Amino acid sequence: MNRGIQLRERxxxxxxxxxxxxxxxxxxxxxLHPQGIVPEGISxxxxxxxxxxxxxxxxxxxxxxxxxxxxIVLAVVPVGVLVCTMAGFALGHLRTPGRALISTLFLAxxxxxxESAIVPLYYQAEALGTLNTRWAIILPMIGLLAPFGxxxxxxxxxxxxxxxxxxxxxDGADTIRLFLxxxxxxxxxxxxxxxLLQFISTWNQFLVxxxxxxxxxxxxxxxxxxxxxxxxxxxxxxxxxxxxxxxxPTVLLxxxxxxxxxxxxxxxxxx
Amino acid sequence: MRDTGRDRAGLLWVLPALGFxxxxxxxxxxxxxxxxxxxxxxxGEATWVGLRNYLTVxxxxxxxxxxxxxxxxxxxxxxxxxxxxxxxxxxxxxxxTGAFVSAARTVLFLxxxxxxxxxxxxxxxxxxxxxxxxxVLRAVGLSALARPWLADFxxxxxxxxxxxxxxxxxxxxxxxxxxxxxxxxxxxxxxRLDGANAAQEFRHITLPALRNEIGVAATITTIAALSSFDIxxxxxxxxxxxxxxxxxxxxxxxxxxxxxxxxxxxxxIVLLALVLAVVLPMQVxxxxxxx
Numbered sequence: 020m021n022r023g024i025q026l027r028e029r030x031x032x033x034x035x036x037x038x039x040x041x042x043x044x045x046x047x048x049x050x051l052h053p054q055g056i057v058p059e060g061i062s063x064x065x066x067x068x069x070x071x072x073x074x075x076x077x078x079x080x081x082x083x084x085x086x087x088x089x090x091i092v093l094a095v096v097p098v099g100v101l102v103c104t105m106a107g108f109a110l111g112h113l114r115t116p117g118r119a120l121i122s123t124l125f126l127a128x129x130x131x132x133x134e135s136a137i138v139p140l141y142y143q144a145e146a147l148g149t150l151n152t153r154w155a156i157i158l159p160m161i162g163l164l165a166p167f168g169x170x171x172x173x174x175x176x177x178x179x180x181x182x183x184x185x186x187x188x189x190d191g192a193d194t195i196r197l198f199l200x201x202x203x204x205x206x207x208x209x210x211x212x213x214x215l216l217q218f219i220s221t222w223n224q225f226l227v228x229x230x231x232x233x234x235x236x237x238x239x240x241x242x243x244x245x246x247x248x249x250x251x252x253x254x255x256x257x258x259x260x261x262x263x264x265x266x267x268p269t270v271l272l273x274x275x276x277x278x279x280x281x282x283x284x285x286x287x288x289x290x
Numbered sequence: 291m292r293d294t295g296r297d298r299a300g301l302l303w304v305l306p307a308l309g310f311x312x313x314x315x316x317x318x319x320x321x322x323x324x325x326x327x328x329x330x331x332x333x334g335e336a337t338w339v340g341l342r343n344y345l346t347v348x349x350x351x352x353x354x355x356x357x358x359x360x361x362x363x364x365x366x367x368x369x370x371x372x373x374x375x376x377x378x379x380x381x382x383x384x385x386x387t388g389a390f391v392s393a394a395r396t397v398l399f400l401x402x403x404x405x406x407x408x409x410x411x412x413x414x415x416x417x418x419x420x421x422x423x424x425x426v427l428r429a430v431g432l433s434a435l436a437r438p439w440l441a442d443f444x445x446x447x448x449x450x451x452x453x454x455x456x457x458x459x460x461x462x463x464x465x466x467x468x469x470x471x472x473x474x475x476x477x478x479x480x481x482r483l484d485g486a487n488a489a490q491e492f493r494h495i496t497l498p499a500l501r502n503e504i505g506v507a508a509t510i511t512t513i514a515a516l517s518s519f520d521i522x523x524x525x526x527x528x529x530x531x532x533x534x535x536x537x538x539x540x541x542x543x544x545x546x547x548x549x550x551x552x553x554x555x556x557x558x559i560v561l562l563a564l565v566l567a568v569v570l571p572m573q574v575x576x577x578x579x580x581x
Binding site: 027029031032035036038039040042043046049059060061102103105106113115116117118121124128130131133134135136138139140141142143158159161162163166168169194219222223225230240244245259265270273274277278280284 | 298299300301302303304306307308310311312313314315316317318319321322325378381382390391392393394395396397398399400401402403404405406407408411412413415416418420421422424425426456459460461463464465468513516517519520523524537538541542545546551554555558559561562565566569570
């Protein structure tokens with residue numbers, strides 16, 4: 020009987036895995052056909068054209084894109100995580116006046132579709148002179164990711180026993196020292212999860228990147244992928260090779276850090 | 291008692307995050323609300339029109355339909371993935387951990403990790419005339435059904451919706467599977483001793499225990515459905531005709547292609563109201579369900 024249940028689990032899990040993976044296999048196979056032809060469904064080519072990837076790399080300027088996405092992420096994530104951690108500390112642990120109101124204000128932001136703010140953000144970037152620069156993506160992304168970040172970090176700091184702070188205060192620590200020496204080390208797991216989530220959201224951001232920056236070379240990976248699709252939609256093979264190349268860094272990083280990724284995404288959802 | 295003293299200093303700690311949030315979310319939202327009351331092409335003079343743009347959103351068939359499409363997408367982004375996941379979790383019973391299960395978690399998460407643009411590109415090819423979907427149909431003798439799914443007025447919206455189902459199902463399933471793993475096995479044993487069948491076990495044990503996870507999965511995927519942009523923009527651009535047009539794509543089109551910033555903004559405010567109207571009751575019932 021036990022074995023029967025195990026078999027059933029395996030069949031169900033196997034079927035769900037197949038649905039997730041088959042489209043990826045399809046794109047991979049298609050990307051290896053000779054350029055310019057339209058292959059029939061999912062089929063392994065007679066002679067795989069690995070050179071398609073070299074072409075996609077140079078045509079899509081993948082090196083430049085990786086660099087651009089990295090610059091954007093390196094600006095968004097450290098600043099985003101820092102400001103959210105500070106706010107979470109104040110709202111979840113310190114007795115900040117009006118903290119219920121401020122927390123609710125951030126909480127409401129969780130339901131705001133980016134589309135509801137994007138048109139004014141365009142005119143704002145134009146006025147600030149950041150339109151078509153990476154700043155046009157960086158600055159709004161920090162703001163757009165703040166509601167979740169603040170929510171996430173306050174939830175962490177609410178869970179820290181206040182006795183820890185009282186002991187440190189007794190030893191004469193001021194708020195800054197209390198934060199740096201006592202609370203920051205304790206918050207590291209929550210902070211690294213938040214950093215990973217902000218990284219994914221920024222790297223995969225399409226709407227903000229494609230509306231505020233014209234040059235795909237200054238966008239995030241997802242924004243660039245959209246542009247690549249626009250230019251090469253007629254050449255299915257090259258498009259697939261480009262799509263695989265652009266998605267590959269994310270997928271590799273995911274496989275490398277998969278346990279952290281899955282835990283982070285699940286934890287991010289349940290909190 | 292929380293930390294005492296230094297009350298006002300706390301505000302300084304909130305200020306940087308609040309500053310970014312106010313400058314790049316709250317202030318733009320007030321601007322959207324302001325634009326929505328004007329007739330403005332984005333460059334020239336703006337004319338005050340009161341609530342006329344909202345009236346247009348509610349009466350213009352194309353705009354009204356885009357809102358209806360967003361609601362239809364909830365079926366594909368939320369109802370289908372959550373139902374499939376529940377069914378799978380219920381059928382599997384209690385899951386052991388092991389290499390196979392952790393491999394499954396990884397694979398099921400892949401659609402969630404790649405950008406939605408990537409998912410849309412993959413499926414645009416799958417749905418195309420010579421794509422994998424038609425290949426399968428022809429192979430099983432259903433070639434009469436084969437068609438360019440995203441270009442057909444009758445199937446485009448469902449086809450786009452199913453891309454969303456593909457993206458969300460793995461996430462919902464893993465979420466529910468982890469939740470089901472936390473249910474006390476003694477509950478099932480007790481039920482079995484009382485002679486409960488599988489359906490009763492599901493209704494009285496599994497379902498109530500997973501209420502929180504279901505609520506979370508439903509909330510997140512519903513927001514994704516209502517504010518969908520990437521998948522639709524890349525796979526169909528809202529076409530053929532306006533058969534897959536959603537508010538997200540329409541907001542961008544109206545503001546930057548047809549130069550109707552006021553109308554675009556009214557639609558953006560309606561979209562925001564719609565998300566809040568659907569998500570707030572869900573959140574309230576989630577909080578109530580918590581122990």
